[in-house]
Amino acid sequence: MEVLAALNLGDIAQVFSKMGMFPVFDVAYYIVSILYLKYEPGSVEVSRRSPVASWLCAMLYCFGSYILADILLGSSPIDYFQHNSHILLASAVWYLVFYCPLNLFYKCVAFLPVKLVLVALKEVVRTRKIAAGVHHAHHAYHHGLFIMVIVGYVKGSGVALISNFEQLLRGVWRPDTNEILNMSFPTKASLYGAILFTLQESHWLPVAKSTLILIFTLFMATSKVVMTARHSHGSPFALIESWVCHLLFGSPLGGSEEDHHHAPAAAPSSPLKTKEELSEGARKRKAKKAE
Amino acid sequence: MEVLAALNLGDIAQVFSKMGMFPVFDVAYYIVSILYLKYEPGSVEVSRRSPVASWLCAMLYCFGSYILADILLGSSPIDYFQHNSHILLASAVWYLVFYCPLNLFYKCVAFLPVKLVLVALKEVVRTRKIAAGVHHAHHAYHHGLFIMVIVGYVKGSGVALISNFEQLLRGVWRPDTNEILNMSFPTKASLYGAILFTLQESHWLPVAKSTLILIFTLFMATSKVVMTARHSHGSPFALIESWVCHLLFGSPLGGSEEDHHHAPAAAPSSPLKTKEELSEGARKRKAKKAE
Amino acid sequence: MEVLAALNLGDIAQVFSKMGMFPVFDVAYYIVSILYLKYEPGSVEVSRRSPVASWLCAMLYCFGSYILADILLGSSPIDYFQHNSHILLASAVWYLVFYCPLNLFYKCVAFLPVKLVLVALKEVVRTRKIAAGVHHAHHAYHHGLFIMVIVGYVKGSGVALISNFEQLLRGVWRPDTNEILNMSFPTKASLYGAILFTLQESHWLPVAKSTLILIFTLFMATSKVVMTARHSHGSPFALIESWVCHLLFGSPLGGSEEDHHHAPAAAPSSPLKTKEELSEGARKRKAKKAE
Numbered sequence: 001m002e003v004l005a006a007l008n009l010g011d012i013a014q015v016f017s018k019m020g021m022f023p024v025f026d027v028a029y030y031i032v033s034i035l036y037l038k039y040e041p042g043s044v045e046v047s048r049r050s051p052v053a054s055w056l057c058a059m060l061y062c063f064g065s066y067i068l069a070d071i072l073l074g075s076s077p078i079d080y081f082q083h084n085s086h087i088l089l090a091s092a093v094w095y096l097v098f099y100c101p102l103n104l105f106y107k108c109v110a111f112l113p114v115k116l117v118l119v120a121l122k123e124v125v126r127t128r129k130i131a132a133g134v135h136h137a138h139h140a141y142h143h144g145l146f147i148m149v150i151v152g153y154v155k156g157s158g159v160a161l162i163s164n165f166e167q168l169l170r171g172v173w174r175p176d177t178n179e180i181l182n183m184s185f186p187t188k189a190s191l192y193g194a195i196l197f198t199l200q201e202s203h204w205l206p207v208a209k210s211t212l213i214l215i216f217t218l219f220m221a222t223s224k225v226v227m228t229a230r231h232s233h234g235s236p237f238a239l240i241e242s243w244v245c246h247l248l249f250g251s252p253l254g255g256s257e258e259d260h261h262h263a264p265a266a267a268p269s270s271p272l273k274t275k276e277e278l279s280e281g282a283r284k285r286k287a288k289k290a291e
Numbered sequence: 292m293e294v295l296a297a298l299n300l301g302d303i304a305q306v307f308s309k310m311g312m313f314p315v316f317d318v319a320y321y322i323v324s325i326l327y328l329k330y331e332p333g334s335v336e337v338s339r340r341s342p343v344a345s346w347l348c349a350m351l352y353c354f355g356s357y358i359l360a361d362i363l364l365g366s367s368p369i370d371y372f373q374h375n376s377h378i379l380l381a382s383a384v385w386y387l388v389f390y391c392p393l394n395l396f397y398k399c400v401a402f403l404p405v406k407l408v409l410v411a412l413k414e415v416v417r418t419r420k421i422a423a424g425v426h427h428a429h430h431a432y433h434h435g436l437f438i439m440v441i442v443g444y445v446k447g448s449g450v451a452l453i454s455n456f457e458q459l460l461r462g463v464w465r466p467d468t469n470e471i472l473n474m475s476f477p478t479k480a481s482l483y484g485a486i487l488f489t490l491q492e493s494h495w496l497p498v499a500k501s502t503l504i505l506i507f508t509l510f511m512a513t514s515k516v517v518m519t520a521r522h523s524h525g526s527p528f529a530l531i532e533s534w535v536c537h538l539l540f541g542s543p544l545g546g547s548e549e550d551h552h553h554a555p556a557a558a559p560s561s562p563l564k565t566k567e568e569l570s571e572g573a574r575k576r577k578a579k580k581a582e
Numbered sequence: 583m584e585v586l587a588a589l590n591l592g593d594i595a596q597v598f599s600k601m602g603m604f605p606v607f608d609v610a611y612y613i614v615s616i617l618y619l620k621y622e623p624g625s626v627e628v629s630r631r632s633p634v635a636s637w638l639c640a641m642l643y644c645f646g647s648y649i650l651a652d653i654l655l656g657s658s659p660i661d662y663f664q665h666n667s668h669i670l671l672a673s674a675v676w677y678l679v680f681y682c683p684l685n686l687f688y689k690c691v692a693f694l695p696v697k698l699v700l701v702a703l704k705e706v707v708r709t710r711k712i713a714a715g716v717h718h719a720h721h722a723y724h725h726g727l728f729i730m731v732i733v734g735y736v737k738g739s740g741v742a743l744i745s746n747f748e749q750l751l752r753g754v755w756r757p758d759t760n761e762i763l764n765m766s767f768p769t770k771a772s773l774y775g776a777i778l779f780t781l782q783e784s785h786w787l788p789v790a791k792s793t794l795i796l797i798f799t800l801f802m803a804t805s806k807v808v809m810t811a812r813h814s815h816g817s818p819f820a821l822i823e824s825w826v827c828h829l830l831f832g833s834p835l836g837g838s839e840e841d842h843h844h845a846p847a848a849a850p851s852s853p854l855k856t857k858e859e860l861s862e863g864a865r866k867r868k869a870k871k872a873e
Contacts, residue, residue, distance in 0.1 A: 175464030
């Protein structure tokens with residue numbers, strides 16, 4: 001603790017929270033997002049048959065959070081597309097991931113050590129987006145606590161929340177599950193993050209925003225890097241959630257995640273896993289087979 | 292008539308149309324709406340597995356009309372969520388209906404005499420919403436008759452019009468029917484009400500708005516109370532509609548409702564009933580079994 | 583070329599690009615659009631069972647491009663519905679096409695020589711819409727090249743881009759295909775047209791806008807008239823596209839269209855053809871049978 005104080009945590013947080021995201025962090029965000037798109041079963045085939053559909057999906061993966069937040073705040077959903085350089089960069093990443101000769105680019109960025117760095121960088125962008133979303137909503141609705149949480153949430157979760165419709169664009173339809181019914185770790189963390197940043201923005205959480213950004217970024221980056229390295233999808237929140245849900249909502253103990261694997265009553269909706277539930281290994285094998 | 296004149300109908304209508312809806316009428320609206328959500332098959336299970344999805348559905352049931360009208364008029368869809376007290380109230384009702392110990396709250400409000408009062412109060416709110424929707428649209432588009440009707444219509448019908456997507460949130464997908472294809476009584480009445488209020492707003496119907504509100508409220512409340520008490524879903528418009536549709540659109544006589552029960556041609560789309568077509572008794576039994 | 587010069591091409595283009603579309607061209611647009619709606623399997627039955635759903639679909643067919651462009655630019659989706667005369671005209675066409683005694687109106691406008699004229703007039707409107715869409719987007723986002731292309735594209739393609747949801751309104755759900763995955767000729771041409779008009783608007787294409795409108799209109803009208811007359815759905819772009827896609831995206835040679843008919847890998851998604859892929863003859867037969 002004294003070491004931290006000597007390092008002057010506040011100053012580090014300040015510098016960190018002012019750091020520009022473009023282009024390094026944004027590129028990492030685009031690469032990891034489009035990598036996840038390529039892991040989706042059938043996406044490689046779509047990229048061959050209909051490049052326009054594949055490009056649209058890639059844009060949804062990269063900019064879904066902006067699109068959703070703009071819709072929720074009543075702006076133009078394609079407002080972010082005025083930033084030509086960002087779109088061109090994301091399009092270049094999309095092209096390299098899907099069409100690079102010998103699949104070289106994909107092999108490089110999917111190489112675990114490289115990927116772990118990229119995943120960490122992506123979480124930096126995610127935290128910033130949540131904070132920016134809450135701030136933006138606060139600007140539009142000064143006392144709209146619910147609006148702040150919702151906008152921060154969609155800024156953090158992005159395309160996951162509309163994955164049903166993103167899949168529909170690729171000709172896939174899985175109505176029996178969605179990201180709200182079976183929340184993955186990033187979506188849950190975005191929700192909790194949005195609540196924290198909303199409390200901070202409305203002065204109920206006595207902490208500087210830059211400090212909160214630093215702490216939340218560290219938590220998210222660590223969690224995601226560990227989970228990616230271990231091909232795991234267990235959530236660090238599982239135990240607390242399981243107890244809170246049991247007390248408040250009468251959910252059976254053992255957590256909602258475990259529950260719907262064991263309980264036969266919920267069986268009809270479990271065979272189709274959500275995007276993030278599929279083990280990364282399985283997805284990579286699928287993606288490789290599809291090449 | 293002389294009695295009505297002696298009572299000074301105009302004054303009563305004036306007072307009635309100025310009466311505040313918050314919180315008594317609004318709470319009744321929330322209770323009845325979330326009661327209908329609980330009647331939906333599978334909704335109790337969703338409330339155990341994913342409280343967030345259940346809460347979102349409840350918000351759609353309570354505020355779907357505002358969300359839809361805001362979308363249609365180009366505002367932020369979550370604009371209404373700035374009213375924290377309304378959201379908190381609706382959330383409290385949602386919590387009590389779904390998670391109250393011993394299911395006490397649900398048993399109280401689903402008790403027929405209580406429910407009839409609540410249903411009547413809900414119709415008061417519905418009529419107000421239609422009138423407000425038409426007025427709002429008139430403000431934005433002075434000569435937009437179609438826009439007034441459409442906005443009034445969605446303000447009256449609310450979540451029913453997007454029930455396909457509300458169900459999707461709970462993992463249910465029934466593409467072969469929707470509220471436009473098989474309109475229930477409240478949806479039809481909202482359409483006719485929106486047309487009446489539009490005619491009034493554009494001075495083609497020579498009647499005071501407060502009087503129209505009073506009369507339409509009485510009609511809606513009476514109809515819904517009688518229908519709820521008798522577990523009936525026949526529409527008072529059936530006879531006139533059947534003749535008008537026969538003359539204008541060549542629909543077979545007997546009404547579209549009866550028709551698609553008897554005609555084998557329409558059979559593929561009839562097994563799945565719309566929300567409001569299911570008898571209330573059946574829904575209650577299902578809801579109780581799900582407990 | 584000398585003849586063209588003598589005719590003073592620039593002046594003709596100027597006059598042509600200033601020509602009013604209402605009501606002659608617009609009526610042709612409405613007639614052809616609603617004709618295509620009537621060709622859709624099941625649409626006649628829907629028009630009998632639920633005139634409201636049928637009318638809504640007709641409005642989507644006629645004004646889908648305005649609705650989509652308004653959504654994308656953050657305006658009210660029903661903004662265009664303030665033009666009462668256009669809505670009434672389209673509604674009259676809808677009524678005549680679906681409910682005219684003895685099906686007289688339908689027989690007249692579906693008579694090939696009449697239809698060819700109407701199809702040509704429709705393409706005049708389509709080109710104007712693309713140009714207007716690009717111009718409108720340019721006005722809102724001066725450097726938003728992507729936004730201009732997207733808005734011009736949706737203005738040209740209209741309801742085709744949301745055909746999944748238009749079908750859902752009629753109780754039909756075909757998730758395994760959509761207009762982006764399997765683009766029809768008008769959709770593709772709209773995309774290329776939107777790119778051309780965007781290049782013109784941002785002064786990268788050294789040609790007057792009126793000239794571009796004239797040339798693109800002539801190309802579209804000729805192509806569609808020839809295709810309608812020959813009941814063909816081959817695209818004039820097929821050869822170039824096939825080579826470009828092969829070089830850029832590694833698509834197998836032979837074109838994406840042919841490919842997904844021959845390749846067994848794509849078979850699961852091919853049985854359900856897109857709207858425009860069904861031969862017109864087959865659609866007419868279906869429409870007649872449904873009478």
